[in-house]
Amino acid sequence: MDNNRVYFFDTTLRDGEQVPGCQLNTIEKIEVARALEALGVDVIETGFPVSSPGDFRSVQEISKAVSEPVVCALTRAVKKDIEVAADALRHARRPRIHTGIGTSFFHIEYKLNSTREKIIERTREAVHYAKKFVEDVEFYAEDAGRTDNEYLARVVEEAITAGATVVNIPDTTGYCLPEEYGAKIRYLRENVKGIHRAVISTHCHNDLGMATANTVAGIINGARQVEVTVNGIGERAGNTSLEEVAMILKSRSKDFSLFCGIRSKKIFSTSRLVSSLMNMPVQPNKAVVGRNAFAHSSGIHQDGVLKNRLNYEIIDPKDVGVRQSSIILTARSGRAALKHRLETLGYRLEKNELDSMYVKFLELADRKKELKDDDLEAIAGTSRKKARGFELAGLQVLCGNSVQPTATVTVNTENGKITETASGNGPIDAAFSAVKKILSRKVQLEEFLVQAITRGSDDIGKVHVQVENRGKLYYGFSASTDIITASVEAFLDAVSKIERSVKQ
Ligand code: KIV
Ligand code: ZN
Numbered sequence: 170m171d172n173n174r175v176y177f178f179d180t181t182l183r184d185g186e187q188v189p190g191c192q193l194n195t196i197e198k199i200e201v202a203r204a205l206e207a208l209g210v211d212v213i214e215t216g217f218p219v220s221s222p223g224d225f226r227s228v229q230e231i232s233k234a235v236s237e238p239v240v241c242a243l244t245r246a247v248k249k250d251i252e253v254a255a256d257a258l259r260h261a262r263r264p265r266i267h268t269g270i271g272t273s274f275f276h277i278e279y280k281l282n283s284t285r286e287k288i289i290e291r292t293r294e295a296v297h298y299a300k301k302f303v304e305d306v307e308f309y310a311e312d313a314g315r316t317d318n319e320y321l322a323r324v325v326e327e328a329i330t331a332g333a334t335v336v337n338i339p340d341t342t343g344y345c346l347p348e349e350y351g352a353k354i355r356y357l358r359e360n361v362k363g364i365h366r367a368v369i370s371t372h373c374h375n376d377l378g379m380a381t382a383n384t385v386a387g388i389i390n391g392a393r394q395v396e397v398t399v400n401g402i403g404e405r406a407g408n409t410s411l412e413e414v415a416m417i418l419k420s421r422s423k424d425f426s427l428f429c430g431i432r433s434k435k436i437f438s439t440s441r442l443v444s445s446l447m448n449m450p451v452q453p454n455k456a457v458v459g460r461n462a463f464a465h466s467s468g469i470h471q472d473g474v475l476k477n478r479l480n481y482e483i484i485d486p487k488d489v490g491v492r493q494s495s496i497i498l499t500a501r502s503g504r505a506a507l508k509h510r511l512e513t514l515g516y517r518l519e520k521n522e523l524d525s526m527y528v529k530f531l532e533l534a535d536r537k538k539e540l541k542d543d544d545l546e547a548i549a550g551t552s553r554k555k556a557r558g559f560e561l562a563g564l565q566v567l568c569g570n571s572v573q574p575t576a577t578v579t580v581n582t583e584n585g586k587i588t589e590t591a592s593g594n595g596p597i598d599a600a601f602s603a604v605k606k607i608l609s610r611k612v613q614l615e616e617f618l619v620q621a622i623t624r625g626s627d628d629i630g631k632v633h634v635q636v637e638n639r640g641k642l643y644y645g646f647s648a649s650t651d652i653i654t655a656s657v658e659a660f661l662d663a664v665s666k667i668e669r670s671v672k673q
Contacts, residue, residue: 170368175418175429176394177411178212178370179205181443182227183243184408185398186216191447195227201446202231204439205238205399209430210411212239212394214267218257219250225257232261239305241265246295255302266299269309269337272316272324285320289327296331307335309372314340318356326361335368335394340383343376343406351386358391370394373409375401380409381456385417388427399443400451400458412436412457412489420483437490457484463494471496471506492615492642498545500534507545513643514542515670516549542644558665559607561658562586568596576600578657580607597656604660610671612664613637619652632659638667 182198185191193201198215205213215231216224228242240261244250246268258264270281270291277283283291292308299306308328313321325336338357340350350373358364371387371394373380384395401410415431422428440458444451453460463486465471473480474494486494496506504527511518511526518526529548534540563579576599579588589606593599601614616635630652634645645663649655 170393172393173427174393175388175414175427176211176368177209177415177429177431178214178241178394178396179210179398179411180214180372180396180408181205181398181402181411182231183214183216184396184404185402185443185447187404188402188447188449191402191449193227193446195223195230197446198227199230199234201443202235204435204442206235207432208435208439209432210238211430212241212265214241214243214396216257217243219244219247219253225253228254228257229260232258232264236262239263239265241267241307244268244295244299246270246291248298251295251299251302255299258303263305264303265305265307265335266303267307267309267337268295268299269307269311270295271311272321273312273314275315276312289324292324292327293331296328296333300332305334306332307337307370308333309337309339311339312341313338313353314342314345314350314373318353318360321353322357322360325357326363329361329363329367333367335370336364337370337372337394337396338387338392339372339396340374340380341372343374343380345373345379345383347379347382347386350383351390354387354390354392368392368394370396371409372396374404375406375408378406380407381413381417384409384414388414388418388425400440400449400455402443402447402449410456412440416457416484416489419488433488434490457489461497462486463491464497465494466497466499466501468501468503468506472503475505475509498530498534498540499538500531502530502534510542511545511549513641514545514549515643515666515668541646543646558668559661561654561661563588564600564654564657566596566600566653568599574599576603576653578603578607580604580661582607596653600653600657601660604657604664608664610638610664610667612667614660615642617656619656630655632656634659634663636660636663636667641670643667643670 202213215228218225218228232240242254242258244254254266270288277288296306296308310321310324328336354369369392371384371392373383395414397411397414398408399411401407415433418425418427418429419433451458465474470481496509498510507527507530508523560581562581566576568574573592574596575592577590578600579586587607589603591599591602593602615637618633619630631648632655636643643663643666645659647655647658
């Protein structure tokens with residue numbers, strides 16, 4: 170083991186998946202596990218096999234599907250749990266059993282109705298038993314955050330003597346202060362005999378918003394494994410965010426001199442995959458992966474970022490797989506920001522044109538909170554001749570569970586109406602393929618987002634798309650009660666912008 174390496178143990182599929190509404194089926198879990206492998210995590214906690222046949226199957230199938238990371242399964246300190254976990258892991262190239270028991274006063278007294286001595290006995294027996302099946306055994310002392318350090322040290326020592334390769338110190342209730350949690354890790358390092366034979370792991374919950382801070386305090390004090398989830402999802406307020414810890418180590422590399430295997434450029438795509446499969450939106454201001462994490466809204470910041478992004482950005486968005494930062498247009502935005510956005514929409518203005526546009530922009534911005542591309546187009550339309558574009562003239566789709574999805578799309582273009590038909594893996598894919606046949610230039614779909622405004626099935630769907638042409642990104646938007654129509658219109662909206670930008 171390299172003492173300068175921080176090992177990433179991802180529990181999105183276990184602690185994260187316990188959240189109501191986030192449950193995934195086996196196929197979806199395999200997709201996430203493969204993404205985690207590509208992201209470079211060291212250990213994937215795949216489930217709690219004894220809890221349900223579905224969890225058992227997922228652990229078994231992920232064991233076959235990934236080869237690089239350690240595949241881990243959770244158990245209680247119960248023989249049956251350990252046997253079932255070992256069985257589920259039998260195809261894993263690098264299996265790990267994660268077994269443990271509660272060690273705090275609350276858990277021993279009220280949950281386990283036991284005594285401190287009996288908990289130590291069960292620790293020894295569980296680790297010992299797990300070692301019969303796999304070499305790599307991780308022990309967790311549940312609620313270690315509220316366990317007194319002296320007793321915790323005894324439990325951890327027992328686990329290591331019985332053969333634990335990793336000792337996990339969970340702040341199960343998210344109660345610890347960073348200093349306190351860091352001191353706990355240091356205490357164990359200094360007082361547990363044989364501690365050098367095991368890796369100390371952090372596992373922090375976010376009930377008081379301190380999960381990442383506590384994890385970092387753990388690392389500073391000698392922990393070399395961090396248990397994290399993508400987007401910080403997990404029980405209650407969640408677990409430590411993978412992306413936050415990875416980017417702290419990267420952005421502050423001079424302070425830590427530590428490294429990890431996370432391929433940071435895959436962070437954003439993994440975040441969005443987990444968010445969409447688990448139906449768990451990422452809060453807009455979430456560090457590293459939130460929609461606003463690289464969005465600048467005040468005029469001073471916008472001007473500063475456009476001059477040099479280092480003025481207001483400590484992370485290069487490209488380092489986490491975000492193509493570029495964004496500038497939010499409000500009444501506080503300056504000319505530089507307006508000019509920049511108009512250019513991405515395909516408008517290149519002379520100074521006097523920009524000045525008069527800016528006056529109109531401010532008038533509208535005073536009435537509206539944020540100006541979107543459509544608003545700018547409206548302003549531009551009053552001062553410039555009507556923009557060229559594509560317009561949806563007709564759409565027919567055939568889809569269902571027994572036919573190959575096919576779409577026929579008719580578009581009004583400069584050269585008159587053009588109709589094309591294509592098939593795809595779904596109605597939207599088919600419709601987009603038909604539109605691509607109509608276009609003369611090559612466009613690449615980069616992002617596609619459908620959102621419902623309220624919750625009913627009669628709701629309006631809002632569709633945002635981002636397409637790429639010759640290295641530049643163009644945005645498109647539409648809304649309709651028919652999401653296939655909205656999708657095609659949003660796609661056409663984006664490609665119309667390419668057309669305008671090229672022909673200007
Ligand atoms: O939070 C916790 O204590 C846990 C353990 C089961 C590892 O998730
Ligand atoms: Zn947990």
